[in-house]
Amino acid sequence: MSGELTPTHSAQGTSASFIEQVKQAQPALAPVAHPWLACFRAEGMERFAKAGLPTTRNEAWKFTNLRGLDKLSLSPAPDARSVPVDAIPTALEAAGPRLVFIGGQFRADLSRTQGLPDGVLLDALSAQMAADPQGLADRMEGLLARFPGADHPMRSLNAAFLADGALLHVPAGVKLEQPVELVFLAPAGVAAAWHPRLVVLVEDGAEATIVEHHAGQPGAAYLSNIAADVAVGTGARLHHYKIQREGTDAFHIATLNTHLADASTYDTFVLNLGARLARHEARQVLGGEKIEARVSGAYAIGGDQVSDITTLIDHAMPNCTSREVVKGVIDGKARGVFQGKIIVRPDAQKTDGYQLNRALLLSETSEINSKPELEIYADDVKCSHGATAGELDEDQMFYLRARGVPRDVARVMLIGAFLDEAMDEIIDEQVRAYFRAAAAAWMGTERA
Amino acid sequence: MSLIEIKNLHASVDGKAILKGVDLTIKAGEVHAIMGPNGAGKSTLSYVLAGREGYEITEGSVTFDGQDLLALEVEERAAAGLFLAFQYPVEIPGVTNATFLKEALNAIRKTRGESPLDAMQFLKLIRAKAKDLSMTDEMIKRAVNVGFSGGEKKRNEALQMAVLQPKLAILDETDSGLDIDALKIVAEGVNKLRGPERGMLVITHYQRLLDYIVPDVVHVLANGRIQKTGGKELALELEAKGYAEFGISDAAA
Numbered sequence: 192m193s194g195e196l197t198p199t200h201s202a203q204g205t206s207a208s209f210i211e212q213v214k215q216a217q218p219a220l221a222p223v224a225h226p227w228l229a230c231f232r233a234e235g236m237e238r239f240a241k242a243g244l245p246t247t248r249n250e251a252w253k254f255t256n257l258r259g260l261d262k263l264s265l266s267p268a269p270d271a272r273s274v275p276v277d278a279i280p281t282a283l284e285a286a287g288p289r290l291v292f293i294g295g296q297f298r299a300d301l302s303r304t305q306g307l308p309d310g311v312l313l314d315a316l317s318a319q320m321a322a323d324p325q326g327l328a329d330r331m332e333g334l335l336a337r338f339p340g341a342d343h344p345m346r347s348l349n350a351a352f353l354a355d356g357a358l359l360h361v362p363a364g365v366k367l368e369q370p371v372e373l374v375f376l377a378p379a380g381v382a383a384a385w386h387p388r389l390v391v392l393v394e395d396g397a398e399a400t401i402v403e404h405h406a407g408q409p410g411a412a413y414l415s416n417i418a419a420d421v422a423v424g425t426g427a428r429l430h431h432y433k434i435q436r437e438g439t440d441a442f443h444i445a446t447l448n449t450h451l452a453d454a455s456t457y458d459t460f461v462l463n464l465g466a467r468l469a470r471h472e473a474r475q476v477l478g479g480e481k482i483e484a485r486v487s488g489a490y491a492i493g494g495d496q497v498s499d500i501t502t503l504i505d506h507a508m509p510n511c512t513s514r515e516v517v518k519g520v521i522d523g524k525a526r527g528v529f530q531g532k533i534i535v536r537p538d539a540q541k542t543d544g545y546q547l548n549r550a551l552l553l554s555e556t557s558e559i560n561s562k563p564e565l566e567i568y569a570d571d572v573k574c575s576h577g578a579t580a581g582e583l584d585e586d587q588m589f590y591l592r593a594r595g596v597p598r599d600v601a602r603v604m605l606i607g608a609f610l611d612e613a614m615d616e617i618i619d620e621q622v623r624a625y626f627r628a629a630a631a632a633w634m635g636t637e638r639a
Numbered sequence: 640m641s642l643i644e645i646k647n648l649h650a651s652v653d654g655k656a657i658l659k660g661v662d663l664t665i666k667a668g669e670v671h672a673i674m675g676p677n678g679a680g681k682s683t684l685s686y687v688l689a690g691r692e693g694y695e696i697t698e699g700s701v702t703f704d705g706q707d708l709l710a711l712e713v714e715e716r717a718a719a720g721l722f723l724a725f726q727y728p729v730e731i732p733g734v735t736n737a738t739f740l741k742e743a744l745n746a747i748r749k750t751r752g753e754s755p756l757d758a759m760q761f762l763k764l765i766r767a768k769a770k771d772l773s774m775t776d777e778m779i780k781r782a783v784n785v786g787f788s789g790g791e792k793k794r795n796e797a798l799q800m801a802v803l804q805p806k807l808a809i810l811d812e813t814d815s816g817l818d819i820d821a822l823k824i825v826a827e828g829v830n831k832l833r834g835p836e837r838g839m840l841v842i843t844h845y846q847r848l849l850d851y852i853v854p855d856v857v858h859v860l861a862n863g864r865i866q867k868t869g870g871k872e873l874a875l876e877l878e879a880k881g882y883a884e885f886g887i888s889d890a891a892a
Contacts, residue, residue: 414862590729592784593689594743594799595717597749604742607731 209261210240213351216265216384220354223298224325225333226530227597228353231633235350242344254469254528254560256498260442263414266353268383276301280404282434287369288313290357294378295415296387297355301374310362313371316388317355327358330390334420337450343475346446347387349418356388356417362396363424370400370619372432375415377407377438380469389419393427395452400430400619406465407436408439410505414442421449423457425479427548431459432463432622434629437466439494446472460617462626463490463519464633470499470528477504487616491606491633493522493553501530506539508586509569515546518613521557526622532564539588540569546576551583603634611639642667642807642838643688643708648699650680650687657683659863660699662815665807670834672849674874675860676882681842684860685811688758689723690716704806717743718750720806724796724813729786731783736795739783740765740802747803768801772828790821797828808832809840826851846878861885 217236244260245252271293279291279301290313291301297315304313319327332550357373365606375387393399397455415437423429437443443466449458475484490498504513519527529548543554550559561578591601610630617623641664650658657680675681678773678847687694688701689714701708706719731739745755756764769779772794784792793813800808810829814822829852835838841852849871857873859866860880866885867873 232701273713505773586729587731589691589713590725590731591739591743592713593691593717593723593725594739594803595714596739596742597714597746598712600742600746604734604738605731606733611733 208335210243211539213239213348215352216267219267220352220452223320223324223353225320225328227328228320228324229607230239231331231350232353233348234352235322238347239343239344239351242347242471251501254530254562255468257442257495259468259469260414263384263412263442264382265384265414267352268296268378268413270314271298272298273379274378276376279376280406281372282402282404282432282622283370283372284621285369287372289372289374290315291374291376291501292353292355292387293373293376294381294383295337295355295387305536308365308367310601311359311365311367312360314358315355316353316358316390316495319358327390330358330360330392331420334390334392334422337422337478338420338448338474338476341368345416346418349388349416349446352384352386353388354543355388358390359399360392361366361394361397361399364396367400367580370402370622372404374404375406375409375417377413377415377441379408380411382412384414386416386418389421391419391421391429393423393429395424396423396426398428400622401432402622404436404492405433406436406441409438409439409440411438412440413438413453414444417445419445419447421447423451423455424450426450426454427452428456429458430619431457432617432619432626433461433466435461435463435471435627437469439465439467439496441466443469445470447477447605448474450478451482451484452475454481455479458485458618459487461500461625461630463488463492463500464629466496466498468497469499472499472501474503475505477506477508477513477515480508480510481601482508482511484511484514485536485616486513487516487613489610489630490519490527490612491610491630492519492525492527494525495523496525497528497532497634498525499528499530501528503532503534504544506533506544508538508543509540509542511539512543513545514616516613516616517547518549518610520551520553520610521559522553524554524556525559526560528560529578530562530564531576532566533576535565535567535569535572535574537568540571542568542569542572542574544572544574544584548576548578549609549612551585551606552580577595601629606634607631640668641665642704644702646700648684648687648696648701649678650683651695651697652683652693656697657863658687661860661863661865663858665838665840665867667806669856670839670841670852670854671831671858672854672874672878673840673858673860674844674846676885677844679860680863681844681860682811685723685809685842688721688809689713703741714746715750717803718747720804722800722808723804724793724800724808726812726815727786728792728796730785732785736779736781737762737765740799743799744802757788765798765802771801771831771883772798773824774798789816790818790824793817793821793825794828798827800832801828805831806836807838807840809842812844813841814843814845822848823851835891836858846874849856849874858887
């Protein structure tokens, strides 16, 4: 059961000089003493050098071309300790726990980790690499063992540059009342690359909410290449939300592996608004029974942006439910990509799967590539999917305007209503309101 | 003074002439009915007046409350006081009736130089108007026309009219798809709005509606022109004889 999302990669599409550049950038990292972590880096480098960047000849990357990425500077961002920061985005009204990273580097002075329940560990990977490298290595190794064969060139690249990121470990039965925010900001005007890693363990019966923010300014061609490994234990609940507002010259690539155990709930939502090219690739392994997986997202893009949401929902066991609603608004010459694969393995009887993908094209030159894929090997399952693409409804526009609503307001109302169907999937009300406001702000700037 | 003055109006769709010289004047306080067979151009006339895209005005003029109506955008016509009650009200998933009406009312108030209503003022207004039309709070909170029956949709049109208080209301086949009880409720709502300041243009195929909304003047529209004008008794005559005398065999029964 390996590599469904990423068939064999070959290095043929990547120039040797790019791989050479990657190899040269690596020694700039602070060295790691711990043998497992050092080996993790070295093996990542080895695998990436062999695979190279994915090209459109790979089925999984058919619609998303990483051309231009090999022209970026791959050196790490300069020391972020002195970078001034005016505002740190938050989806919450009350100040809660958070980790802040600038250019991929942890900023303890901007972060808050106090007041968490006993036994909860929330820390930067860089801090844990110094304080408890064995504990970190054990957790990472344990997580990786849950995703055999999940090799991926961008994850290999991330591994090769393992330096920082976030660790959240919620012990069994502990419920985090406040959401944890993970904030990744790009320093202005810096063309560099960073590779944050997220290590998330929510043990049996525990509950947590994570809100990831990724933001930057236009004008800098940087790469933020995130890899996440997540495990949700028996009966545990994890709400995992992400809002991506990178600068419009940036590449944002996130590759997530999530393993769900019996009777767990995973509620995840991604909102893509920024970046020149954003790929959010999420694999969910439903490795137990009676799991509820909600894997949804939305995007609103214009100009030359590309937003790619690629998901795999892998029903390995019986009696699980998965639900996926992905909607996008595409203006200008932008392009949306949705690849949603659902696998129902022979043992996964009584699976209930639902998938909906809709795109709203606001211009003649906007484009959507949608590829829903259902692979069903069990015979007693309920799976439905739908994909549509369309323009703003002229009858609805006329109706609103005939009642006095100005054209641009009517447009915003209809686009908002369109995205709301996806946003409604977000269970956390505060986060839902924040994501809606962010999409409304996007509509405001698009109109201007 | 005339509220609307339509002179020699010609309009075509995809190069096909539909309106071929419509002349019609409505004064404030008057209710006019336009009757006519299918394909006479009744709906075209209402859409042309409301400003829908896809219609080419080839000749003629429309003066509304002293303004050149045809030069105005759709929303400007609404703000000027023109209201079209749709034959087929449009469903808008994701936008609630309340939000829709509040946006509409405040946009219209803005162009009139009035301050916007706040949420409380608006809620009070809409509740009172909805009650007159036997509409529940739940219907106000629902997405615009989504899951509404035919009768509920038409009541919703009457509610919008009551909230927006237009100078001229055009009712396009408001009776279509209504049973007699729903028709009475809608007609009652419309009659409440009759007044010396307001004009109405009731477009219908059947005489039935005019039993409840009694017109001052009845016009027959056929072949893209007003063929005959008379009092309310003309409607009864058409009901009995059909539209045969206008060269059309479509019976009105």
